[in-house]
Amino acid sequence: MAYSRTPEPVLILGIDTSCDDTSAALLGLDGGRTDVISSAISSQFEIHKKYGGIVPELASRRHIEMIWPVVEEALGDKKPEDLSAISVCIGPGLIGSLLVGVSFAKAISYSTGIPLIAVNHLEGHLLSAFLEHTPEFPFIALVVSGGHTSLFKADGFGRYTGLGRTRDDAAGEAYDKTAKLLGLGYPGGPKIDALAREGNPKAIPFPRAYLGGSFDFSFSGLKTSVVNFLREQETIPESSRAGLNDIAASFQAAVIDVLARKAERTMIKTGIRRLVVAGGVASNSALKEKMSRMAVKRDAELFIPSPKYCTDNAAMIAFAGYHHYLNGEFAGLDLNAKAYLPL
Ligand code: KG4
Ligand code: ZN
Numbered sequence: 078m079a080y081s082r083t084p085e086p087v088l089i090l091g092i093d094t095s096c097d098d099t100s101a102a103l104l105g106l107d108g109g110r111t112d113v114i115s116s117a118i119s120s121q122f123e124i125h126k127k128y129g130g131i132v133p134e135l136a137s138r139r140h141i142e143m144i145w146p147v148v149e150e151a152l153g154d155k156k157p158e159d160l161s162a163i164s165v166c167i168g169p170g171l172i173g174s175l176l177v178g179v180s181f182a183k184a185i186s187y188s189t190g191i192p193l194i195a196v197n198h199l200e201g202h203l204l205s206a207f208l209e210h211t212p213e214f215p216f217i218a219l220v221v222s223g224g225h226t227s228l229f230k231a232d233g234f235g236r237y238t239g240l241g242r243t244r245d246d247a248a249g250e251a252y253d254k255t256a257k258l259l260g261l262g263y264p265g266g267p268k269i270d271a272l273a274r275e276g277n278p279k280a281i282p283f284p285r286a287y288l289g290g291s292f293d294f295s296f297s298g299l300k301t302s303v304v305n306f307l308r309e310q311e312t313i314p315e316s317s318r319a320g321l322n323d324i325a326a327s328f329q330a331a332v333i334d335v336l337a338r339k340a341e342r343t344m345i346k347t348g349i350r351r352l353v354v355a356g357g358v359a360s361n362s363a364l365k366e367k368m369s370r371m372a373v374k375r376d377a378e379l380f381i382p383s384p385k386y387c388t389d390n391a392a393m394i395a396f397a398g399y400h401h402y403l404n405g406e407f408a409g410l411d412l413n414a415k416a417y418l419p420l
Contacts, residue, residue: 087161087402088114090151090185091395092144094178095170095198096223097121097131099143101151102391106399113208116385116392117150119143122264129263130253137173144181151391157189162407164194164398166201166391168418169224175414183410194398195408199420201393202355203229203237204400206380208392215349216380219340221364222356222389223249223264226294226336228343229420231353234400237420240343241292248332248358251296255303255328259321269325270361276326278363280319281306283331285338292339299331333364337371350377360384 086107093100099119105112121139125131157163165182168175186193202220206212218229218237226243246254249266256265261272283302286295303324310318340352354368359381372379386393401407 087399088155088159089162089164089194089395089398089402090148090157090160091164091196091391091393091398092148092178092182093166093198093201093389093391093394094140094144094174095166095168096174096389097125097136098389099140099147100389100391101144101148102395103151103153103155104392104395104399106396109211111208111396113392115151115153116390117147118390119147126263129257131171133171133173136171137177140174140177144177148181157185157191160189160191162192162194162398162402164196164395164401165412166198166394167195167412168198168415170198170414170416172414172416175416179412179414183412187410192402193408193410193412194401194406195412196394196397196401197418197420198394199225199227200237200397203231203353203420204234204397205355205382205386205390205393206353207396208386209382210380212351212353212378212380215347216351216353217340217343217347217349218353218355219336219359220356221248221336221354221358223247223253225356226296227420228292228339230343230347230349235404239420241294241339243294243296245295245297246300248294248296248336249356251300251332252358254300258300258303258307259324266358266361269329270363272322272325273329273363274326276320276322276324278326278330280323281327283327285331285335287335287338290342292343294335294339296332299328303328329361329363333361333367336364337367340368341371341375344375344377350375351380352377353380355382355387357388360387
């Protein structure tokens with residue numbers, strides 16, 4: 078391990094306000110054991126759904142209203158003074174939203190003297206499988222969310238090498254944009270996932286952008302294909318048009334074929350047969366099945382968190398913070414949020 082373990086049990090409060098959910102979690106850790114004591118989330122779904130996407134200004138205003146109630150819920154009968162550290166997501170994300178969580182965490186730290194830890198949101202996702210499993214290093218991590226589609230090699234806590242990332246839209250973004258085109262509303266991922274279960278994934282041959290041997294991704298061409306396909310559909314009689322289920326299933330197959338193939342190629346190239354898939358899109362049922370089949374074929378170990386730890390949550394931020402805590406990596410009160418923050 079890259080850090081020296083401490084035998085003392087610690088209690089870490091995690092805070093994440095990077096996007097549209099206000100979340101706080103309390104994690105109890107002692108060396109080998111991780112206990113998610115609480116994980117509270119206030120969703121802003123109702124606020125943004127009428128706009129078909131997140132409105133940053135409304136998101137930060139709602140974070141301001143909800144940050145204290147959500148942290149209180151996560152703390153339960155514990156007081157801020159009982160904490161060993163406060164671990165806060167500082168980016169990447171929406172700057173106004175991030176600032177609420179970071180300022181709040183700094184205020185608790187200042188008033189109680191509890192140490193502050195800065196966590197990259199992507200590191201939170203990358204380590205989220207540890208909330209329920211104990212994958213050994215090294216492993217390949219595919220982080221697929223609304224803002225990111227990235228492949229990493231993880232050699233230890235804090236030792237990550239980026240292997241590939243999206244050149245345009247993230248996988249979740251492609252789901253959300255396609256769902257909007259299909260009139261399904263926001264967020265699109267779960268809706269397309271549900272519709273696709275009733276459809277034929279081979280009905281429409283949407284393109285797969287494998288980009289040669291690269292480990293990068295590109296999903297904007299797929300989105301354009303869906304737009305063109307829908308335009309063509311309007312020119313033919315309604316009775317011959319493709320059903321929504323088939324469009325959803327075919328779109329989804331194009332996304333997950335690329336994700337699975339790239340993850341597989343990465344494992345072959347690095348010789349690492351251990352894969353973690355995390356982020357909101359990792360809760361997709363067809364992606365999970367496809368990755369499981371691929372892992373069996375490659376005799377690889379596969380770790381996918383439960384849906385509640387795939388989508389944004391503060392438990393993953395507290396867990397990532399624990400390893401900074403063990404390394405004595407604390408932040409000062411000059412800590413700032415960063416919209417752009419590569420891992
Ligand atoms: O990780 P996350 O909660 O937030 C970001 O860090 O972006 O991911 C949210 C994304 C959204 O784009 C949402 O549509 C997608 O994850 N998502 C899904 C599913 N559940 C959430 N995509 C496909 N299938 C799902 N079941
Ligand atoms: Zn996220």
